[in-house]
Amino acid sequence: xxxxxxxxxxxxxxxxxxxxxxERSAFLDQTCGHDPELRRxxxxxVMDHFRAGHFLEPPxxxxxxxxGGEGPGVRGDAATTxxxxxxxxxxxxxxxxxLQQIGEGGMGVVWMAEQTQPVQRKVALKVIKPxxxxxxxxxxxxxxxxxxxxxxxxxxxxxxxxxxxxAGVPPASESDAGGTPAPQGRPYFVMELVHGVPxxxxxxxxxxxxxxxxxxxxxxxxxxxxxxQKGIIxxxxxxxxxxxxxxxxxxxxxxxxxxxxKATEQKLTERTLFTQYGTMVGTLEYMSPEQAEMSxxxxxxxxxxxxxxxxxxxxxxxxxxxxxxxxKEAAYxxxxxxxxxxxxxxxxxxxxxxxxxxxxxxxxxxxxPAKLTKLMRGELDWxxxxxxxxxxxxxxxxxxxxxxxxxxxxxDEPVQACPPSAAYQLRKFLREKTGTRTVVLLSNQSxxxxxxxxxxxx
Amino acid sequence: xxxxxRILSAIEQGDPHAASQLLPxxxxxxxxxxxxxxxxxxxxxxxQATALVHEAYLRLVDVDQVQRWDSRGHFFAAAAEAMRRIxxxxxxxxxxxxxxxxxxxxxxxxxxxxSSESQVDLLALDEALQALEQQQPDKAEIVKLRFFxxxxxxxxxxxxxxxxxxxxxxxxxxxxxxxxxxxxx
Numbered sequence: 001x002x003x004x005x006x007x008x009x010x011x012x013x014x015x016x017x018x019x020x021x022x023e024r025s026a027f028l029d030q031t032c033g034h035d036p037e038l039r040r041x042x043x044x045x046v047m048d049h050f051r052a053g054h055f056l057e058p059p060x061x062x063x064x065x066x067x068g069g070e071g072p073g074v075r076g077d078a079a080t081t082x083x084x085x086x087x088x089x090x091x092x093x094x095x096x097x098x099l100q101q102i103g104e105g106g107m108g109v110v111w112m113a114e115q116t117q118p119v120q121r122k123v124a125l126k127v128i129k130p131x132x133x134x135x136x137x138x139x140x141x142x143x144x145x146x147x148x149x150x151x152x153x154x155x156x157x158x159x160x161x162x163x164x165x166x167a168g169v170p171p172a173s174e175s176d177a178g179g180t181p182a183p184q185g186r187p188y189f190v191m192e193l194v195h196g197v198p199x200x201x202x203x204x205x206x207x208x209x210x211x212x213x214x215x216x217x218x219x220x221x222x223x224x225x226x227x228x229q230k231g232i233i234x235x236x237x238x239x240x241x242x243x244x245x246x247x248x249x250x251x252x253x254x255x256x257x258x259x260x261x262k263a264t265e266q267k268l269t270e271r272t273l274f275t276q277y278g279t280m281v282g283t284l285e286y287m288s289p290e291q292a293e294m295s296x297x298x299x300x301x302x303x304x305x306x307x308x309x310x311x312x313x314x315x316x317x318x319x320x321x322x323x324x325x326x327x328k329e330a331a332y333x334x335x336x337x338x339x340x341x342x343x344x345x346x347x348x349x350x351x352x353x354x355x356x357x358x359x360x361x362x363x364x365x366x367x368x369p370a371k372l373t374k375l376m377r378g379e380l381d382w383x384x385x386x387x388x389x390x391x392x393x394x395x396x397x398x399x400x401x402x403x404x405x406x407x408x409x410x411x412d413e414p415v416q417a418c419p420p421s422a423a424y425q426l427r428k429f430l431r432e433k434t435g436t437r438t439v440v441l442l443s444n445q446s447x448x449x450x451x452x453x454x455x456x457x458x
Numbered sequence: 459x460x461x462x463x464r465i466l467s468a469i470e471q472g473d474p475h476a477a478s479q480l481l482p483x484x485x486x487x488x489x490x491x492x493x494x495x496x497x498x499x500x501x502x503x504x505x506q507a508t509a510l511v512h513e514a515y516l517r518l519v520d521v522d523q524v525q526r527w528d529s530r531g532h533f534f535a536a537a538a539e540a541m542r543r544i545x546x547x548x549x550x551x552x553x554x555x556x557x558x559x560x561x562x563x564x565x566x567x568x569x570x571x572x573s574s575e576s577q578v579d580l581l582a583l584d585e586a587l588q589a590l591e592q593q594q595p596d597k598a599e600i601v602k603l604r605f606f607x608x609x610x611x612x613x614x615x616x617x618x619x620x621x622x623x624x625x626x627x628x629x630x631x632x633x634x635x636x637x638x639x640x641x642x643x
Binding site: 009010012013016044045046048049051052055056057088089090099100101102109112328 | 508509512513515516521522578583601604605608610613627628630631633634635636637638640641
């Protein structure tokens with residue numbers, strides 16, 4: 001073998017940075033076309049990398065993770081020469097002593113820390129990574145902190161404090177060769193440390209009935225509503241960002257890890273960068289169709305409502321509408337298509353299709369299998385499916401409207417959600433079957449419906 | 459100077475035998491900590507294995523002295539191995555008590571592995587990790603440090619004396635490899 005041939009690890013490392021599968025394949029042809037076995041092995045490894053999602057990854061449960069991403073640091077524009085992190089357990093920043101790093105993302109690092117003054121307690125401290133302190137990044141970090149500080153809701157992890165750290169940072173000799181030493185004064189902020197478990201796990205571990213789950217779910221909607229009122233879209237609602245903690249023995253859900261204040265300010269590239277390390281794959285189950293569209297213009301508060309719907313679906317049925325298994329097995333482009341186009345089964349249908357799994361699903365909900373399926377049919381089905389509409393105009397307008405309908409259901413009052421009209425269903429059916437757009441014309445004079453098909457490609 | 463700090467100092471100065479003394483000390487401390495934690499925690503909350511590792515570090519080690527030593531990595535390596543054994547033992551016990559019928563009283567508290575939506579099959583992971591240790595020990599070490607000791611990429615890179623970029627890449631590689639092993643159909 002030529003001494004200039006790159007190692008498998010090097011090829012792998014470059015291959016996973018190529019977002020487009022076709023390009024990636026060409027790259028593999030280029031670098032190991034001469035060795036079909038190697039190529040096959042690396043191709044599998046690369047596929048497994050993208051499928052692995054959150055497999056083995058930090059952060060630990062119960063603790064906030066930074067900006068949108070979880071797991072190993074994402075390669076951003078600045079990061080190729082990022083110097084070694086300069087904080088370590090025991091470092092003191094103001095009245096906070098760092099204990100353990102619990103999260104790491106594109107911009108920042110989250111530590112569990114101990115506060116000594118004026119009170120003694122454990123907190124979560126988020127600080128910008130060394131090498132990421134460009135003016136622009138600092139501005140965004142500040143914006144996030146301010147956005148979080150504006151929120152004041154019992155079901156949202158609170159921000160306590162913020163500041164700039166500089167003292168106590170070891171000298172540049174600690175850092176990796178080639179990096180410019182980070183200037184003093186990196187901003188940080190301090191948040192409530194939430195000790196708990198993801199809401200789905202809490203409900204299963206404690207065998208909460210559907211009613212109890214709904215009751216636990218309502219405050220989550222209210223928290224998101226509060227954020228929306230402050231102009232903040234979460235953009236990453238999923239079980240690990242909704243932790244349940246106990247206060248006086250009562251379960252309290254807390255939403256953690258909010259994205260940057262306004263969708264219009266976040267660069268699209270951040271999302272696509274996350275893809276390179278497969279971190280997107282884990283939250284794809286919760287992603288709204290407009291997010292999958294990858295258009296920054298398209299994401300508003302109703303995207304959060306969709307994700308809330310996915311969460312409720314999972315709480316009620318034990319699986320997400322687009323199952324994790326299918327996400328794992330499908331190619332990335334296929335996954336995006338599914339999110340944008342595929343109609344999920346109603347919760348009651350999903351339950352009745354669960355086969356053997358239904359026994360454990362119902363056990364976790366302390367309800368008999370037949371009764372559970374029956375419970376979903378009708379209003380609960382409608383409520384959930386309304387939030388999962390591909391067309392966001394058809395979802396609940398606000399998170400509170402969603403919560404209100406759930407509360408009506410709990411109070412045995414009539415809900416606003418209802419099954420879709422016949423014409424609407426026909427349109428959806430035809431779109432799925434023929435793959436073309438169809439205009440259904442309803443004549444005013446008679447009941448006859450005529451259809452006119454158009455090829456969307458012309 | 460604590461005992462562990464003394465050992466780390468010896469390693470720092472080149473003593474080739476010192477490293478092997480770490481594991482039993484770290485293992486004991488972790489077991490003790492885990493038992494203590496369980497007594498304090500309210501029901502419904504889970505213990506974090508990696509939080510224990512870092513707490514053990516703060517208790518056993520004179521942090522100010524050790525902060526800049528390369529030998530710090532040895533502590534985490536030992537802690538990772540200790541944590542791995544504790545978790546695997548627990549998993550084995552759970553698996554056999556399920557088969558055994560009568561519910562056994564478990565010595566060690568319920569330790570939560572990293573909580574992700576899909577729980578890792580610890581025994582399968584351990585097996586796959588053993589295979590990785592045989593074939594590519596350097597990569598297995600990265601996995602142990604990150605998964606069982608909760609080390610960041612930087613800490614891992616520093617502990618192993620490699621660049622952050624290499625650590626990141628080899629971590630991705632090892633993770634993909636292990637995922638493939640655990641999901642063979």
